[in-house]
Amino acid sequence: MSRILIIGSEGQLGSELSTFLKKKKNIDDIILSDIKDNSSSDLTYKKLNALNFKDLESLVEDYKIDDIYHLAAILSAKGEVEPMLTWDLNMNSLFNVLNLAKNKTIKKVFWPSSISVFGNNTPKINTNQFSIKEPNTVYGISKLSGERWCEYYNIKYGTDIRSVRFPGIISSNTLPGGGTTDYAVDIFYSFLKDEKYKCFLNQDTMLPMIYIDDAIESINKIMGVKKDSLNIKSSYNLAGFSMTPKMIEIKLKKIKENFIVEYNPDYRQEIADSWPDSIDDISSQNDWGWHAKYDLGKTINEMIRRLENINK
Numbered sequence: 001m002s003r004i005l006i007i008g009s010e011g012q013l014g015s016e017l018s019t020f021l022k023k024k025k026n027i028d029d030i031i032l033s034d035i036k037d038n039s040s041s042d043l044t045y046k047k048l049n050a051l052n053f054k055d056l057e058s059l060v061e062d063y064k065i066d067d068i069y070h071l072a073a074i075l076s077a078k079g080e081v082e083p084m085l086t087w088d089l090n091m092n093s094l095f096n097v098l099n100l101a102k103n104k105t106i107k108k109v110f111w112p113s114s115i116s117v118f119g120n121n122t123p124k125i126n127t128n129q130f131s132i133k134e135p136n137t138v139y140g141i142s143k144l145s146g147e148r149w150c151e152y153y154n155i156k157y158g159t160d161i162r163s164v165r166f167p168g169i170i171s172s173n174t175l176p177g178g179g180t181t182d183y184a185v186d187i188f189y190s191f192l193k194d195e196k197y198k199c200f201l202n203q204d205t206m207l208p209m210i211y212i213d214d215a216i217e218s219i220n221k222i223m224g225v226k227k228d229s230l231n232i233k234s235s236y237n238l239a240g241f242s243m244t245p246k247m248i249e250i251k252l253k254k255i256k257e258n259f260i261v262e263y264n265p266d267y268r269q270e271i272a273d274s275w276p277d278s279i280d281d282i283s284s285q286n287d288w289g290w291h292a293k294y295d296l297g298k299t300i301n302e303m304i305r306r307l308e309n310i311n312k
């Protein structure tokens with residue numbers, strides 16, 4: 001069995017990925033790392049700044065790491081507040097991981113890209129894998145650059161880097177870390193507390209989303225297939241379902257009719273407007289058998305069930 005390192009383990013995705021892997025693997029074969037002082041998990045945890053190559057290299061050597069899941073990043077909305085910091089973290093931490101993988105210390109890497117690689121000039125409906133990419137956020141620019149470098153390392157050096165372009169991830173373990181789709185998680189907290197939700201996007205903003213179990217399953221699946229079947233060497237389009245804030249409001253009102261959502265769009269509206277409405281993920285379907293299981297209705301039911309359990 002391979003020994004894995006998760007970088008950015010304490011975030012929205014990392015915390016759920018470690019929980020999933022814990023059920024699947026020998027717990028001694030999972031090492032968590034993040035810049036935070038402590039972990040919320042009982043798995044082996046090492047504080048690490050992913051920008052420090054030497055520390056990363058030592059950690060990989062000390063624990064004889066085979067595969068890295070590199071999840072540390074600054075996301076879209078936060079990225080606009082700290083552009084240079086975002087560029088530095090998102091690019092240079094990726095280079096650190098790619099260079100370890102290039103030297104063959106590491107066997108396989110998972111690194112997520114995002115739908116933010118697309119921009120205002122991209123056709124919005126069923127956006128194609130190869131459609132126009134002119135991102136206008138520092139986050140999107142860093143993800144597109146990262147994709148190009150992943151392809152470069154895959155082809156030039158024969159390294160094994162696997163990647164998907166995640167839509168907005170809806171999950172319940174931790175609060176999201178500063179993305180443009182965070183409303184789709186935040187709204188559940190207000191709903192369960194019987195509070196009015198103030199949404200930072202317009203009610204009709206259609207965006208692609210994915211439920212966390214599908215997101216984790218996509219990582220599990222793409223990391224499990226033979227390298228030869230992956231024809232896309234940069235990052236794969238990935239679809240879950242698409243929704244607007246109004247659609248989720250209507251569904252939640254069916255459960256609690258006095259639930260109120262107020263719409264006050266802020267700077268994140270412009271980011272959301274530049275992204276696709278829906279994603280065509282035919283390459284993922286063909287190359288590694290991807291199919292999302294969760295639609296909006298199923299996602300809402302699971303979110304409410306899990307958040308109610310956490311609060312019990």
Ligand SMILES: NC(=O)c1ccc[n+]([C@@H]2O[C@H](COP(=O)([O-])OP(=O)(O)OC[C@H]3O[C@@H](n4cnc5c(N)ncnc54)[C@H](O)[C@@H]3O)[C@@H](O)[C@H]2O)c1
Binds near residue numbers: 013048115168
């Ligand atoms: N959440 C989404 O909706 C979404 C959508 C598309 C892509 N992604 C991608 O998935 C990955 C994980 O996203 P997330 O939602 O879990 O983000 P998050 O912000 O919740 O978590 C990121 C983690 O990285 C850690 N980190 C920050 N700087 C670090 C450093 N210098 N060294 C080590 N760790 C550091 C943070 O402490 C945090 O725990 C990112 O690459 C993100 O771009 C997420």
